[in-house]
Amino acid sequence: MKALDRKLWRDLWQMKSQALAIAMVVMCGVGTYIMFLTTLGALRATQDSYYREYRFAEVFVTLKRAPESLRQRVQEVTGVDQVETRVVAQVRLDMPTFAEPVTALMVSLPDSGRIGLNALHLREGRLPAPGRPDEVVVSTPFAQAHALQLGDRFYAILNGRRQALTVVGTALSPEFVQQLRPGSAFPDYKRYGVMWMGRRALGQAYDMQGAFNDLALSLRPGADSAYVIDRVDELLMPYGGLGAYPRRDQRSHRFLNQELEQLGTLASLFPVMFMGIAAFLLNVVIGRLVAMQREQIATLKAFGYSNLAVLLHYLKMVSLIVVLDEAATRRSRILLHHELSCTFTPPLLRG
């Protein structure tokens, strides 16, 4: 080994603690990156899995009132797979433990109990019994915000009529991962919630027997959603259709996606910050070393080492620190990635 390279290794050994500190910062940066990416990947996978398992619809439309027979015509549109007609209503609630006005989105469930699209994940209890106008399933976050237990009662104003409702279950829905009141930017589970009631009971309350005012559908693989939306709009326009929209514009999904995108942005930002700090530290360490070795540099030049040779000597030192840091932290990065992957993989995906 050349004497100058021996100097390099011995200088490096003398500054091992600084190099280790830089390695730790690099490790933090890369670790943060891995953590964010793994989290993001796991959340995306969970989202996809959840949507798939609970048959989250792909096109949504709200209308004034249409006869149930229209369902078949929607079903016949090319590219449409499943169609779910529903009665949906905004209701006022009178919560016994909360003085302020509370509103809820009341969504009908098929009385058969077989929910085709936007299936519920029952956390507690059961679905409402067919025809029971006093039984509801409430969304889990709303139930938690109001400390509702199974069997608890509260009142709702259904189409101008005060109705006592009993909580028979709490549930989650892919349609309402984020429950946003129309016009609000953030969820407020104290003042806004989602609940589900049997179709017949809700239909009677809103004079929707044999009719529906909300429709969700899924698409066949490869279907042109724009075409389906146009056809559905044509069919529903005479019935007060407000315009069908695809999943990407569905409020909960859009909110969720924005949060995941923010996470993706953070995943890039934090590593850049840490790498910037590591580069700064490296610059300080090497700058200090060069300042301390000015006499040695002068000696090397006096004996015929060129500027380029001296420059290469210190560049080698920087490169070695980076390479050694990379080698030192590689194993821990792999372990971190493995541990995080195991931690975040949802049970559904673990097989």
Add this chain to the structure above:
Amino acid sequence: MLQSVMPCIGRPYMTPLEQHAVTAARPIFEARGLTKVYQMGEVQVQALRGVDLDLYDGEFVVLLGPSGSGKSTLLNILGGLDTPTSGSVRYADHDLSLDDDASMTQYRRSHVGFVFQFYNLIPSLTARENVALVTEIAENPMTPEEALALVGLGQRMDHFPTQMSGGEQQRVAIARAVAKRPQVLLCDEPTGALDAQTGVMVLDVIAQVNRELGTTTVVITHNAVIAAMADRVVYFGDGLVARIEKNAVKQPATELRW
């Protein structure tokens, strides 16, 4: 004993022709009208004010003078570490004042060995490795072992500078300077940081290198005693060569006392 060759009043030093006559040899360095001005902020410091000097192949020259008289500036210019503001300096048939940075680097690598007051060894390298730093880039060097044996350090080759005394470090520095077999050995206050006894030992090694390798040797010092071991003594004052003296008899370094 020192012998004055030229009075300093009226004719401050020998002309190059006279120098030639004295040494009867071809100059290896020819400096003509050398000036050097350093700009220190708004202040100009005139380090050299027009130096004419010839140095001859194989001679041992002592540059003697007070601090700030321009000795080190001249040495740096002769060694290719600095360039003159005006004037010319030739090494053999080569004009150093016209050289670019790469040529100067090559010149220092091939022809010049330096010994500094504070040794300037690389602290993280052993004696052998410090010498190897130079031999690895020289064209026809001796081995580090040979160079260290020449200065009497054959037994301490694997010691680091911190494990050696000042005198030993300076001998390593001399070994490093001569290992490339340079034509010129330039020593800037080589005994300045040493006690008298150690200084004598270091000077003896320098004299031995000059004698055995025929290296043209220039030693800067303020210590007038050292002048006795030189072939010629160049007295510096205020950026000029004040006078030059030739020693009829060179005193061995081991007989020097201060």
